[in-house]
Amino acid sequence: MNASTQQDRIGSTPMTDMRSFQPKMTIDGRQVSSPKMLDVIDPATGESFVKVPDCTRSQLVDAVSAAEKAFHSWAEVPYEQRRNQVNAFIDRIAADADAFAPLITQEQGKPLAKARSEINSGVFFGRGYTAIDLESVVLRDTPQQRVEVRRRPLGVVGAITAWNYPLMLAMWKVVPAVLTGNTVVLKPSPYTPVATLKLGMLAQEIFPPGVVSVISGGNELGAWMTEHPGIRKIAFTGSGATGKRIMASAAGNLKRLTLELGGNDAGIVLDDADPAKIASDLFWAKFSNCGQVCASLKRLFVHQRIYAAVCDELVKVARTVKIGPGTQDGVDIGPIQNRAQYDLVRRMVDEAVAGGAQVLYRSAIPPGPGLFLPITLLTHVTPAMRVVKEEVFGPVLSVTPFDDENEALRQANDTEYGLGGSVWSGSDERAANLAARLESGGAWVNQHPAMGAEIPFGGVKGSGIGVELGRPGLEEYTSIQVLNIKRAV
Numbered sequence: 001m002n003a004s005t006q007q008d009r010i011g012s013t014p015m016t017d018m019r020s021f022q023p024k025m026t027i028d029g030r031q032v033s034s035p036k037m038l039d040v041i042d043p044a045t046g047e048s049f050v051k052v053p054d055c056t057r058s059q060l061v062d063a064v065s066a067a068e069k070a071f072h073s074w075a076e077v078p079y080e081q082r083r084n085q086v087n088a089f090i091d092r093i094a095a096d097a098d099a100f101a102p103l104i105t106q107e108q109g110k111p112l113a114k115a116r117s118e119i120n121s122g123v124f125f126g127r128g129y130t131a132i133d134l135e136s137v138v139l140r141d142t143p144q145q146r147v148e149v150r151r152r153p154l155g156v157v158g159a160i161t162a163w164n165y166p167l168m169l170a171m172w173k174v175v176p177a178v179l180t181g182n183t184v185v186l187k188p189s190p191y192t193p194v195a196t197l198k199l200g201m202l203a204q205e206i207f208p209p210g211v212v213s214v215i216s217g218g219n220e221l222g223a224w225m226t227e228h229p230g231i232r233k234i235a236f237t238g239s240g241a242t243g244k245r246i247m248a249s250a251a252g253n254l255k256r257l258t259l260e261l262g263g264n265d266a267g268i269v270l271d272d273a274d275p276a277k278i279a280s281d282l283f284w285a286k287f288s289n290c291g292q293v294c295a296s297l298k299r300l301f302v303h304q305r306i307y308a309a310v311c312d313e314l315v316k317v318a319r320t321v322k323i324g325p326g327t328q329d330g331v332d333i334g335p336i337q338n339r340a341q342y343d344l345v346r347r348m349v350d351e352a353v354a355g356g357a358q359v360l361y362r363s364a365i366p367p368g369p370g371l372f373l374p375i376t377l378l379t380h381v382t383p384a385m386r387v388v389k390e391e392v393f394g395p396v397l398s399v400t401p402f403d404d405e406n407e408a409l410r411q412a413n414d415t416e417y418g419l420g421g422s423v424w425s426g427s428d429e430r431a432a433n434l435a436a437r438l439e440s441g442g443a444w445v446n447q448h449p450a451m452g453a454e455i456p457f458g459g460v461k462g463s464g465i466g467v468e469l470g471r472p473g474l475e476e477y478t479s480i481q482v483l484n485i486k487r488a489v
Ligand code: NAD
Pocket: 160, 161, 162, 163, 164, 165, 187, 188, 189, 190, 217, 218, 219, 220, 221, 222, 223, 224, 226, 237, 238, 239, 240, 241, 242, 243, 245, 246, 260, 261, 262, 263, 293, 294, 295, 391, 393, 419, 459, 463, 464
């Protein structure tokens, strides 16, 4: 998640020449194609720019078998040695940033500078994991007895990711999985498989065959993974609806689950906040990555006293922002990643406006076939509108005034989700008191979202189960073993 409020400026860069890079799946250390192929669409042009393998069920079975076989020896490798190899892998990804960035831009749509930030984030969070030691905890140590809580790997991890941060989400899963001694079979979103397939190919330079496999395919492939009895854990990032399907399917062999799902985060701006000072941070809290961030600000509540000033300042920031193809000079926001999402966001805005919402600001968009949506600021929304009730994964923010902060808090918590939330104020203490009452995994003051390598990230309620990042995130790739020794006398 790039919470950066800085918008980097870059020069024009040509599209990736896909003749020099043919994405392949990696199964048992080998690069393989498939009898069927899938088109990958560049959202800035609406055209297919490359085909990737559509993994068959028997190829998935092969990938899991290879991962199971590799697990037995990989789990025995001492932690320190695994850590060195994982660090070498992270270095390898960082060294290829110039090749990764245009791939991410072409498949995902984000500006090149933001693609680079995504790679940097993947590297940064990866290194954060490798800095952690998972030592045993000694509970008793007496002349008669020693009791130790140890951490053991689970086996084969099935990792399934979304399309908003393809490379970073892959790193969030591969690194903790293999560091703790598991092997991993990773499936990226069918919308954005290219950079992740490349990651899988590079991983073979570092890890033994079967430790990291990457397969590409549609939603059905994900469902096959969640049913497969050889997979011991599913690490998932995606929508709530898919998360629920995964949970049901994973019951078959009681798979462990980490589910990082959607959010409908609220921000509450108190009457002592300085509108001009916070406007840029508020704006980018929503519009980073074209609003396609799970933990972005999705509903903004502003105290009546400064409501008009905050609206004015948000519009001022919005007017400075350039929308266009991610490869173009000076572009801040690219297209929406896929057609279904584009249609959904448009429909939600149209319905809101038809229901009485007012457009405070709507930006221009470039002409042509790309999936560009305008920056849209809405007022006069109601709780029943889908733009308020549901997660809007696109460049749309609703701004609603309030008089009573307890009422603002009630509305903020009035959602099935609970990923993050923020309170903005001139007083940290006042804001923190209110933020602590948000029903969310992340409660942020004067920022949104706020993340760090050692800081666990995850949601409550409909936003998921478990966390990623930090020690708690790493521990989710392990099970506890209690080694209880009655000493021989
Ligand atoms: P999605 O649920 O449609 O797809 C995510 C992945 O699941 C894809 O790889 C897809 O192929 C796979 N999949 C689909 N059906 C499956 C099934 N039945 N079984 C197994 N796998 C299946 O989500 P998306 O549209 O790619 O991503 C957008 C969503 O992801 C948003 O809701 C967003 O908030 C959420 N997200 C959450 C986080 C987080 O950390 N909480 C981060 C990024 C995105």
